[in-house]
């Protein structure tokens with residue numbers, strides 16, 4: 761999925777916070793594209809989501825893939 765190019769180098773930041781929903785245990789397509797293109801620049805990633813699962817079930821199939 762197309763995303764707009766960034767003007768900043770993410771490596772200049774201590775930590776990057778991504779926020780978005782979880783679909784089928786994965787980042788939504790725009791976040792997947794973002795991570796494919798810019799993930800290598802990220803020093804420390806914090807992912808914030810609201811999703812259908814719970815913290816107790818974070819290791820289940822449809823949330824566990826993100827935790828790994």
Ligand SMILES: Cc1cc2nc3c(=O)[nH]c(=O)nc-3n(C[C@H](O)[C@H](O)[C@H](O)COP(=O)(O)O)c2cc1C
Pocket residue numbers: 780781782783784785786809810811812813814822823
């Ligand atoms: C197609 C689709 C797949 C989803 N897959 C998951 C999933 O694998 N795990 C999960 O915890 N929540 C899942 N959800 C719930 C979404 O994360 C949730 O809908 C999202 O956080 C947005 O919240 P909202 O539906 O209240 O707007 C899914 C939702 C949709 C529409």
